[in-house]
Amino acid sequence: MQGTQLRSYTLALLLITNAVRVVAAQFDLANYTLINFLQDVQRQDNFEQLVFAHNRNATEIATFGAAMKVGVESELHVIKDSRNMDESQFIRDAMVDLGIPVILLSELSKDFLKQHFSAALMVVVTARFFSYNHFPDFTLEHKSFRPDLLHHGPIYPQRLGDLQGYKLSFIMGGSDPRLIVYNYNGARILGGFAGHFLTTFASKRNCTLYEPLPAPSNTRFAPARDLIAAVRNGTVEISIGLTFPQRLSFDGFTYPYEHVNWCVWSPIEPDIPNYEFFWIVFEGLTFVLTLAIIFVISLVLSCALWQHGKKPDTLHFFIHDACLRGVLGQSFREIQRAPFVVRFIYLQIYALGILLTTSYNAYFATYWTSAPKQPPLRSFDDILASSKKVYMFAPEYKELFDRAEDLRKYTPMVQVESDYHRYLSTRNAFDTKYIYMIPTTKWNIFREQQKIFTTPLFRMRHDLCLYHNIPLGFPIHSNSIFAQKLNEMILETTEFGLVEYWSQISFMDLIRAGRLKFVDLSRKNEFRPMKVEDLKLVWIGLGVMCVAMVFVFLTERCCYYRRKRKTTER
Structure with a gap:
């Protein structure tokens, strides 16, 4: 029949x-x-x-x-x-x-x-018609039309409300804090805000998660292209690895579950080297103003001495020996029975010397205890001109830089790493040798981790972002029967604040998984004595002056012997 x-x-x-x-x-x-x-x-x-x-x-x-x-x-x-x-x-x-x-x-x-x-x-x-039930296994149902059939419920009921233990196949991928897999109390836990979403969906729809392509370990997952391929060829129903849709087409993807910004994660600007403290105190206008004051006082002092019968050398009109020594806090020789004007100028030299030496010592001590930072990198052009390299994983580099032609001029500033696990170990160790590009969700973990540091090592540069508001979704079949329910749950979890809550507890998931430890990786600001390299500029200045001194001495000797020879010939 x-x-x-x-x-x-x-x-x-x-x-x-x-x-x-x-x-x-x-x-x-x-x-x-x-x-x-x-x-x-x-x-x-x-x-x-x-x-x-x-x-x-x-x-x-x-x-x-x-x-x-x-x-x-x-x-x-x-x-x-x-x-x-x-x-x-x-x-x-x-x-x-x-x-x-x-x-x-x-x-x-x-x-x-x-x-x-x-x-x-x-x-x-x-009189007779057929229906089917896909959950938990496919079965063909034979029904007879009766007058009271509608009183027992709909003829074709909604099956997706209760999957009756259906094995929902999935594949794991991505990195923390999206997915954190670990064993806890003898059970395998899918942590992270993507892992919590999938387990909550399975619990709500009464299905069992099934992994036809098991991951090699709790930390090693397939790359993104393999995740999408497993979904497209029908091996799995859904990939837990959030992925950016190609060509902005969400065919074969759920509604965006995460919106991220890809921004620069740069090390905190290092301290200025100690040997520069001697120079930066009189930087710029302050140094020019100090030299101008010394020149004016030297000119006035030389004129006053000349007026009272003490004609100085021509060089003293520009930099007087007494003025220079007094400003540097050294002793100098005064003339006997100096007039009132000259003594008043000497008093000004004393006051200027006290002000300059005390100010210099105060600034120098402040710099030594709390060193100023080097200027920050304010644009990608600054990074390109600096010695720093942006350390990126090869697929991420290709994905981010191939989408915009205007970014290709910055490719020289990037150091590409093909080994994903080496890239993660370098970045997670807070290696300040490089600059990194990370999503905003990863920054939330690093921000919490740096709270236990004595001093933070990195900061997020929201003003230096390659992309803003990137939509990421779960890869699924183009005509997946679970698409509507997944999209509904994405909207519900976002509306109720569950996604934000799962993102916040991802830090604790990493601690339970043993991938994050309360270790202070920052530098210790401990006292240390002054070293030879701290006087680098002082030694350079001394060397230059010594060379100039020898040159002047040899020049004077040559001139002296030349004059003596001419006198002898006469």
Whole structure:
């Protein structure tokens, strides 16, 4: 009986594809009509019902009605006038000629059946139908239409509310804090805000997570391209590795579960080297102003001495020996019985020397206890010009830089690493040798980890981002039956704040997994004595002055011997 009904459904499809013309062409039957074809099939298979299903806007049924009483050769002429034919008349004629119930399923079927057929006939026509249940295993269900059938629930119930222990296949991928896999109290835990989402979905829908492609370990997962391939070839239903859709098409992806910014994660600017403290105290305008004051005082002092009969050398008009020594806090020789003006100038030199030396010592001590930082890198051009390299994983580098042509000019600043685990170990060790590009979700973990450091090592540069608001979704089948339920749960968990909560507890998941320890990786600010290299600029200055001194000495000796020789010759 079931085979007969299935053949009757197949017969309807054959009619829609103009199977009558095919049979007539094969046997060269000029007067072979559609009703003859149905009668032959009825004698062969003895079907008990005939069902036609079509769209209201289609014209095939009207064409069939015209072909019922007309041969195949004349059918093409009848089709031209078939738009005005009554579809209900076709159903009546088919029932009379075939002697079986025939039903036309369309938008008008309900009213048509009520007007022209009795309830008993309707029961005969649709007495049996089939359904199926995909969960937990595929089963074909046979049902009978009864007057009280609707009182027991819908004819075709919603199956996705309870999957009845269905094995939902998935593949693991990605990195923390999205997915954190670890063993806790003898059970395998899927942590991270992506892992918590999948386990919550399985719990809510009453399904069992099944991993047909097990990961080698709790920390080694397949790359992103393998995750997508496993979904596309039907090996798994869903990939837990969040991925950015290609060409901004979400076909084969869920609704975006995470929106991230890819920004620079740069080391805190290092301290200025100690040997530069001697120079940066008098940097810029302060140094120029100090030299101008020394020049003015030297000029005034030289003029005052010249006025009172003490003519100085020409060099003293620019830098007087007494002024220079006094400003540097050294002793100098004064003239005896100096006039009031000269003594007043000497007093100014004393005051200036005290102000400069005390200010210099105060700034120097402050710099030594709390050293200033080097200037920050304010743009990608600054990074390109600096000695720092941006350390990136090869697939991430290709994914980020290939999408925008204007970023390719910054490729020289990138150091690409093909080994993913070496890249992770270098980044997670807070190696300040490099600059990194990380998503904002990863920064949340590093920010919490640095709270136990004496001093933070890195900071997130929200002003230096390659991309903003990147949507990431779970790869699924293009026509997955779970797509709607997954999208609904993504919206619900985001609305209720569960995604944010799972992101916050990812730090504790990493600690339970043993991948994060309370270890201070920062530098210790301990006291240390001054070393030779701290006086680098002092030694350089001393060397330059010594060279100048020797040069001047040799020049004076040469000039002296030259004058002496000329005197002897005379």
